[in-house]
Amino acid sequence: xxxxxxxxSNKVTEKGKDVELRCDPISGHTALYWYRQSLGQGLEFLxxxxxxxxxxxxxxxxxxxxxxRTGGSVSTLTIQRTQQEDSAVYLxxxxxxVTSTDTQYFGPGTRLTVL
Amino acid sequence: DQQVKQNSPSLSVQEGRISILNCDYTNSMFDxxxxxxxxxxxxxxxxxxxxxxxxxxxxxxxxxxxxxSAKHLSLHIVPxxxxxxxxxxxxxxxASGANNLFFGTGTRLTVIx
Numbered sequence: 001x002x003x004x005x006x007x008x009s010n011k012v013t014e015k016g017k018d019v020e021l022r023c024d025p026i027s028g029h030t031a032l033y034w035y036r037q038s039l040g041q042g043l044e045f046l047x048x049x050x051x052x053x054x055x056x057x058x059x060x061x062x063x064x065x066x067x068x069r070t071g072g073s074v075s076t077l078t079i080q081r082t083q084q085e086d087s088a089v090y091l092x093x094x095x096x097x098v099t100s101t102d103t104q105y106f107g108p109g110t111r112l113t114v115l
Numbered sequence: 116d117q118q119v120k121q122n123s124p125s126l127s128v129q130e131g132r133i134s135i136l137n138c139d140y141t142n143s144m145f146d147x148x149x150x151x152x153x154x155x156x157x158x159x160x161x162x163x164x165x166x167x168x169x170x171x172x173x174x175x176x177x178x179x180x181x182x183x184s185a186k187h188l189s190l191h192i193v194p195x196x197x198x199x200x201x202x203x204x205x206x207x208x209x210a211s212g213a214n215n216l217f218f219g220t221g222t223r224l225t226v227i228x
Contacts, residue, residue, distance in 0.1 A: 033215055033216075035215075035218075040220070041220060042121075043204065045215040045216065045217070048215055059215070102214075103164075104216060105161070106151075106159045106160070108157050108158050109158055
């Protein structure tokens with residue numbers, strides 16, 4: 001079966017432009033997570049969805065970041081007015097539920113470079 | 116504020132020997148700990164986990180040890196194989212809420228043939 005997929009795999013943009021990153025979770029997984037990994041850092045949690053709702057948005061680094069999930073499946077992470085510090089690998093993960101013992105399965109990530 | 120720390124950015128081990136990767140955490144409320152393995156240009160892959168009520172979990176060549184009093188866990192790989200060369204991330208998780216993972220910064224393991 002298909003794993004978590006993300007697109008694009010690489011994105012280069014100019015400072016100030018908006019970008020949209022997409023995540024296709026494993027079919028049937030109700031929980032979806034976004035993380036990012038900046039250079040030399042561990043993975044930093046951004047936001048999660050249980051179904052279509054995002055109960056906790058406190059991990060988003062600024063109000064330029066937003067995310068949505070429709071139909072309990074595909075999710076998009078949007079960064080408005082990108083800044084150079086937004087450059088990172090953005091990783092999406094899905095799991096069957098938000099139960100603590102459920103494994104999170106990661107996609108390959110989108111490498112974002114803001115010039 | 117890094118709640119999970121991996122203080123060794125890299126480790127080199129001879130093939131066949133034991134690899135020991137270490138991880139420290141600061142939040143005693145973590146309920147579950149996990150190790151993920153990451154190859155270049157791929158997402159992290161789940162390797163092994165341990166509940167906070169256990170002190171050891173073994174799966175084939177991989178064993179995770181948890182010392183709650185020291186807030187320390189370690190991953191042992193024995194015998195190490197060249198295919199084990201990757202970046203290993205330690206992560207902690209709470210029992211409630213988002214159940215998102217709190218990751219360390221990773222340790223790059225190189226197994227020398």
